[in-house]
Amino acid sequence: MREVFIDRQKSILRIAIKDNNKLKQCLIQEKVKKPLPGEIYKGIVKNIIPAIKCAFIDIGYNKNCYMYLDNKFKNTNIKKGEEVLVQVLKEGFGKKGAKVTNAISIPGRYAVLTFLDRRLSFSKKLQDKDFKRYAAKNIKKPNDVGVIIRTNAVIAGIDNINNEIENIYKVYKEIFKNFKYSLKPKLLFDNGGILGKALRDILNEETYIVHTNNIDDAEYIKKFISDKEEIGLDIDVHTDNRDLFECYGIEKEIVALRNNKVPLKCGGYIVIDKTEAMYTIDVNSGKNVKNNSIKKTVFITNMQAAEEIVKQIKLRNLGGIIVIDFIDMKDEEEKKDVLSKLEQGFIDDKNKTVIYPFTELNLVQIARKNLGKSIDDYIEEKCICCKGRGKLLRLDYIEFLIKNDIFKIKDNAKDIYIILDDYYKIPIQKNIDSFIENINALDKNVYLNFEKLDEVFKVEPLIFKNQIKKLEKYKVYPNI
Structure with missing residues (x-):
């Protein structure tokens, strides 16, 4: 059974997915003034x-985006000053602008419309030959x-598929109309951002409830599922x-995902680290010493690691290049088994994922x-004290x-004492x-202290007068 949680705050949208009450995935999108993947x-x-x-x-932002030129994209003849229709593939990073392509596509739940390739084709994950033959004869392209x-x-039915294609095609025509008559670079289409993608890719016949804290999002979801006969769910506001x-x-x-060391059932563990260019995952046997055979110990550890790595990649929303350092194996069949475990784990992953064979190392x-x-980017920042x-x-x-x-805090105490790590003293005191x-404490008396802390912060109510008197020097709000 699947539950979806959609939490919209002032500057961020978070979507969490639970299967059988276990957190499986968390998608995060900040409200920022920059091009985001999928936008046209x-x-x-x-x-x-x-x-x-x-x-x-130039697509209307301070930084120009970049597009690779390749014959397969039919874009090698474009000229300086030419107007182009592009779709964002990757967000900008640092001084680098966003990566875009002219190979535009508009996804729906059942079909994707593409602009360069005019063929009817099928997802590589779709294996039902009878359906493919039937669809090839009855799809109205x-x-x-x-x-x-x-x-x-x-599981949608041919009429539902054709209706969706017709609706997406109307969107396609509107995009081209706006492209033709717009005078300046501008956003033409966003397809609902991560909320739209989550509804297309994550909702299924096993989803029984969607929780949201936003009325507009609830209405958006109702409209989305109104013509999706295979989806029957409740919406909880x-x-x-x-x-x-x-x-x-x-x-x-x-918060627990800050821990980059993840234990395995066998006693081994994996360590997940981020570098400037990629994520690295190291596999260790740890306390897995139950087997007399080193070969068997290595294989069991690597198999459990492969399964856990898939879970962590989805849960932490890791993307880009990910390099896994498995414990050395000589047996080619065992390597195939480990790769197969990874491939099986991503078989239902709607993010395009490519797994490459073992290297010599x-x-x-x-x-x-x-x-x-990713979860890391959302909750963490580089430490300026140790230069990142x-x-x-x-x-x-x-x-x-x-x-x-x-x-x-019980009884809604009016006096609140907060201790924060010294690292945050200057940015907080500035404003x-x-x-x-x-922190939603405009109606409180706030006492603020900075110390070296392992747990980053502490919050406690001040109930007694002697407590308040003792900590009076730390009072920062209201500033009377």
């Missing part, structure tokens, strides 16, 4: 650099676009004053499409957690009023 823009070519086969395109039939189509994720224990599970490389922020070598919780996330703790507002 009208752009103008600003520069072309033949040496790297790349065009730089417009002549000027391509259509890819998705795996969800098998969360009205409790407690945050949705806090109420269902999801916030604790997210026993490394496995995975390329996975980015979708929104360490990680700390982001201040805005700490404020969010403190707000939850204040709400949970103390903003801090108080962000």
Whole structure:
């Protein structure tokens, strides 16, 4: 049984998926003024650099995005100053702009419309030959676009598939109309962001309830499922004053993901680290010493690691390049089994994921499409004290957690004592009023102290007068 939790805050949207009450995935999208994957823009070519086969395109932001030029994309003849229709593949990072393509596609739940390839084709994961033959004869494909039939189509019925194709085609025509008549670079289509993608990819016949804290999102979901006969679910609008994720224990599970060491049932463990260019995952046998055979110990550890790695990649929403350092194995059949375990784990993954064979150094490389922020990027930031070598919780996330703790205090105490790690002293003191507002404590007396802490922060109510008097020097709000 599947539950979906959609938590919309002022500046961020979070979507959590639980299967049989276990957290399986968490998608995060911040409200930022920059191009996001899946969005379609009208752009103008600003520069072309033949040496790297790349065009730089203005789509209305400070940074130009970039597009690789390749014959297979039929874009090698574009000229400087030309207007182009592009879709964002990857967010910008640092000084680098977003990566875009002219191979535009618009996804639905049952089908994807493509602009360059005008064929009717099927998802590689769709294996039902009878359905494919039937669909090939009965799908109504417009002549000027391509259509890819998705795996969800098998249980949808041909009429539902054709209706969706017709609706997406109308969107396609509207995009091109706006492209033609717009004078400047601009956003033409966003397809609902991660909420739209989650509804298309995550909802299934096993989903029995969607919880959301936003009325508009509830209406959006109702409209989305109105013509999806295979989806029957309840929509719960969360009205409790407690945050949705806090109420269902999801916030604790997210914070626990800061731990980069994950234990395995056999006694081994995996270590997940992020570098500038990729994620690395190291597999260790640890306390797995039950077997007399080293070969068997290694194989069991690697198999359990493969299963856990799939779970962690989905749960932490890791994307880009992921390199796994398995314990050395010589047996080729055992290597095939480990790869098969990884492949089986991603078989239902809607993010495009490619798994490459073992290298000579026993490394496995995975390329996975980015979708929104990873859990690490959402809750952590680089430590300026050690020049980015360490990680700390982001201040805005700490404020969010403190707000939850204040709400949970019994009897709604008016005097609150907060201890924070010294690291956050300067940024908080620079704008103390903003801090108080962000923790939802404008109606409180706030006492704030900074110390070296292992747990980052503490929140406690001040009940007795002698407590308040003793801590009077730490009072920061209201500032009288």
